Amino acid sequence: MRLLTGASSSPSSAAAADDSFEFVPDSITSIGSIVLAEGCDQKRSIYWIHAWTVADGIVTQVREYFNTSLTVTRLGGATRSEIAPAAGFHHCPSVWESTLSNRVGKSVPGLVLAI
Template sequence: MNSLHIKETLEETENKRVVVALYDALSCLDVEKVQKLLAADLEWWFHGPPSHQFLMRLLTGTTDKGSFNFIPQSIAAFGSTVLVEGCDPLRNITWVHAWTVTADGIITQVREYLNTSLTVTRIGPTETSSDFGPHQITSLHCPSVWESSLSSQVGKSVPGLVLAI
């Protein structure tokens, strides 16, 4: 295993630790810990019905404790992006959060998907192309690196989106 791969693995492990700490803090409503983990200007992107903005209401303090519990069922990291998936089968809701974590352990962005199937692809030059410019667009390779697996549990058809990292 080369040193670059080890470094990426350590970065991803640390980023997953930060995101798990956030879910732990959210579950016990530890506002101080949440504030330490999230950037003050957290960038938010939401895909789903407005009535399902449970995370926004939880982070802004406009919800009651226990109104929606985000219990991660799978966590995967790809560099600075950490993907977390969960499901509330009683409400027929699945969710995916794509968090962006900085090198200093601060979460700066969240993309939230409710009742949406998500496929994550990695965009970049192929192994044979060393340059990434407009003339190399035909050399791009976009492999699928992750797919949500819980969307089938809601018992209804859900839209599918692709997130490119």
């Protein structure tokens, strides 16, 4: 993480070795062109989710969430009138929910990813 954020210039430095972090997924799920991987590092109290968009076998987008619970909903097929405020809230069914956020032992914010 330090290398990716620029806090460390070398992956072999002592600081990077002490702060090493391995992304080992506890679960991997695919929903259409989206691949969701989630895992937890209990030692650091870090819970993570990766959402990869794949097209023609190539990862075209990566979204990364730390210490955040994620719910994925499908909006496909909804018309503008179905989601207009005057019509009230339209129910968007959940197609996937993260399950490991309770492992970090603290409350985490929740997000909705609409696909």
